[in-house]
Amino acid sequence: MSTAVSGSTDVPFASAPPRRIVHRRTFGLGLLLAPGLLILTAGLLWPCLTMLQVSLQDRFPDPTGYTLDHYRAVLTDAYYLRIIGRTFLLAGVVTLLTAVLGFPVAWYLARSSSRRKHLIFLGIIAPLLVSIIVRTLGWTIILGNEGLVNAILRGLGVIDEPLKLMQGFWSVVLGMVHILLPFMILSVAAVVGKIDRSCLEAATVLGADPLRRFLKVALPLSVQGIASGSVIVFCLTVGAFVTPVMLGRGQVSVLAVTIHEQMVVLVDWPTGAAAAMILTSGTLVVLAAYGLFLRRHARR
Amino acid sequence: MAAHDLPAPPLRTVPRGERLLAAYVALVILFLALPVLIVVPLAFSSDVSLTFPPRGVSLRWFANIWARPEFLSAFALSAAVALVATGISMVAGVLAAIAFVRHTFPGRDALLMLFMTPLVFPAIVLAAALALVMTPLGLLRSFWGLALAHVVLTLPYILRTAVATLSEIDRSYQEAAHTLGADRWQAFRHVTLPMLRPGLLAGATFALIISFDEFTVSMFLVGPGVMTLPLEMYNYSEFTLDPTLAAISTVLLALTCLAILIIERLVGLGKQFGG
Numbered sequence: 011m012s013t014a015v016s017g018s019t020d021v022p023f024a025s026a027p028p029r030r031i032v033h034r035r036t037f038g039l040g041l042l043l044a045p046g047l048l049i050l051t052a053g054l055l056w057p058c059l060t061m062l063q064v065s066l067q068d069r070f071p072d073p074t075g076y077t078l079d080h081y082r083a084v085l086t087d088a089y090y091l092r093i094i095g096r097t098f099l100l101a102g103v104v105t106l107l108t109a110v111l112g113f114p115v116a117w118y119l120a121r122s123s124s125r126r127k128h129l130i131f132l133g134i135i136a137p138l139l140v141s142i143i144v145r146t147l148g149w150t151i152i153l154g155n156e157g158l159v160n161a162i163l164r165g166l167g168v169i170d171e172p173l174k175l176m177q178g179f180w181s182v183v184l185g186m187v188h189i190l191l192p193f194m195i196l197s198v199a200a201v202v203g204k205i206d207r208s209c210l211e212a213a214t215v216l217g218a219d220p221l222r223r224f225l226k227v228a229l230p231l232s233v234q235g236i237a238s239g240s241v242i243v244f245c246l247t248v249g250a251f252v253t254p255v256m257l258g259r260g261q262v263s264v265l266a267v268t269i270h271e272q273m274v275v276l277v278d279w280p281t282g283a284a285a286a287m288i289l290t291s292g293t294l295v296v297l298a299a300y301g302l303f304l305r306r307h308a309r310r
Numbered sequence: 311m312a313a314h315d316l317p318a319p320p321l322r323t324v325p326r327g328e329r330l331l332a333a334y335v336a337l338v339i340l341f342l343a344l345p346v347l348i349v350v351p352l353a354f355s356s357d358v359s360l361t362f363p364p365r366g367v368s369l370r371w372f373a374n375i376w377a378r379p380e381f382l383s384a385f386a387l388s389a390a391v392a393l394v395a396t397g398i399s400m401v402a403g404v405l406a407a408i409a410f411v412r413h414t415f416p417g418r419d420a421l422l423m424l425f426m427t428p429l430v431f432p433a434i435v436l437a438a439a440l441a442l443v444m445t446p447l448g449l450l451r452s453f454w455g456l457a458l459a460h461v462v463l464t465l466p467y468i469l470r471t472a473v474a475t476l477s478e479i480d481r482s483y484q485e486a487a488h489t490l491g492a493d494r495w496q497a498f499r500h501v502t503l504p505m506l507r508p509g510l511l512a513g514a515t516f517a518l519i520i521s522f523d524e525f526t527v528s529m530f531l532v533g534p535g536v537m538t539l540p541l542e543m544y545n546y547s548e549f550t551l552d553p554t555l556a557a558i559s560t561v562l563l564a565l566t567c568l569a570i571l572i573i574e575r576l577v578g579l580g581k582q583f584g585g
Binding site: 060 | 339
């Protein structure tokens with residue numbers, strides 16, 4: 011990318027621009043970034059730093075000193091550890107499922123003719139237009155004891171007693187996969203669409219069968235899209251609240267639910283803040299890994 | 311891959327693998343549409359409970375929306391927050407996008423990543439953190455507190471589409487404007503902005519939807535009298551499970567479709583994402 015600025019006609023042909031203009035450039039850049047930086051500072055950085063501070067306070071409000079006790083309490087409590095484990099397991103399972111289920115759709119989407127592409131695209135983003143509450147409610151209607159699946163199975167005489175499909179973990183997985191699948195498909199499709207078709211044709215000409223062509227050529231070329239989709243899906247699952255509450259029927263405690271409980275119901279902000287910081291650091295580790303991956307990928 | 315992409319197609323029929331893939335894609339789209347396909351018919355149900363298929367047809371649940379002023383005021387608040395937040399995000403996002411695309415400066419990539427953080431930041435943490443700092447400021451349970459939170463959440467969506475669109479615009483147009491005597495503002499207003507418009511509209515549509523449907527962050531910031539529609543719907547579902555919520559969603563769906571249709575007519579929204 012060129013180093014020129016929007017006001018490049020101001021710069022004369024001189025090889026070294028006068029210092030005055032450099033100053034104006036920096037000033038202009040600052041003005042462009044100022045509103046965004048202000049929003050991020052007021053709405054993200056400052057609140058998070060405050061939360062970090064609260065998680066280290068011995069009391070809230072009116073602290074008398076700083077302590078790591080709340081972190082110790084969370085990380086040594088078997089109940090909390092189970093919840094942390096379940097949260098990250100849920101995120102892992104949902105990420106894996108969306109990647110496996112979404113990849114063929116993204117592939118097909120990116121390679122379709124423009125008319126069909128338009129239709130598939132609409133089919134994928136249309137669910138995003140429907141309130142998350144309603145989509146989750148839809149699943150409870152489908153899966154509940156009096157729900158559609160049980161009604162059909164009973165009507166067919168397959169079962170007498172309703173199956174308990176709203177049993178917790180897997181119904182939450184289903185709901186999360188349903189909500190996040192479009193994000194994965196769009197992320198992967200963005201990268202797959204840019205793959206040079208001649209690579210795949212070359213593989214075919216050189217005698218690769220479809221499976222080999224997929225594993226050795228298509229997959230490595232799409233890996234960046236899968237990675238960015240996975241980061242989005244993983245992070246959104248880790249912080250999700252509505253779906254675990256509504257589809258888990260109170261039986262699937264994840265970190266988001268526990269943090270909410272700790273802060274709003276028990277009004278224990280420091281412990282809740284410590285749990286929140288642990289959740290955040292988990293997310294940051296994933297993001298850092300993604301950053302490393304991108305850098306390595308770019309170098310290759 | 312479509313059959314006509316092969317170097318020399320030996321057959322004119324679609325390969326079996328291709329047909330299988332198409333069937334699979336159709337299945338996935340059905341899966342994505344399933345809850346909606348259930349919810350919309352339920353809105354017209356005459357039953358008091360949420361059973362599918364409905365046993366009779368009525369419009370009583372639509373009437374019930376009107377009978378409950380809390381849904382209408384929640385709708386008004388959600389719409390106002392979404393519009394204000396998207397507006398602010400658009401100004402901040404476009405300015406930042408110009409900085410990111412047209413300038414190089416140290417730490418640019420890191421800063422861009424920071425701007426994108428709200429996209430993946432755990433909503434529950436952001437919610438609690440915002441509640442923590444807004445309480446002493448009196449912003450809790452206020453319109454502007456909600457609006458600020460939604461600006462943070464929508465900014466990445468606007469910025470992403472603005473950066474993508476801006477990188478596609480050839481700089482020479484702008485330089486031509488300068489050569490013809492336009493100043494920076496005139497060049498932006500009459501050359502860059504019109505070319506940005508389709509991408510911006512797409513980003514704004516997404517931002518509006520994200521804001522309108524936002525749940526977790528708002529949960530910590532709302533209170534009696536200041537309630538967004540998703541929260542009001544959730545509260546309702548905690549105590550009453552009748553088709554009222556299905557009716558609300560059907561109304562929202564109709565409104566969204568209308569809005570999308572209008573925008574699609576104006577700029578071709580699908581092209582912005584599908585291309």
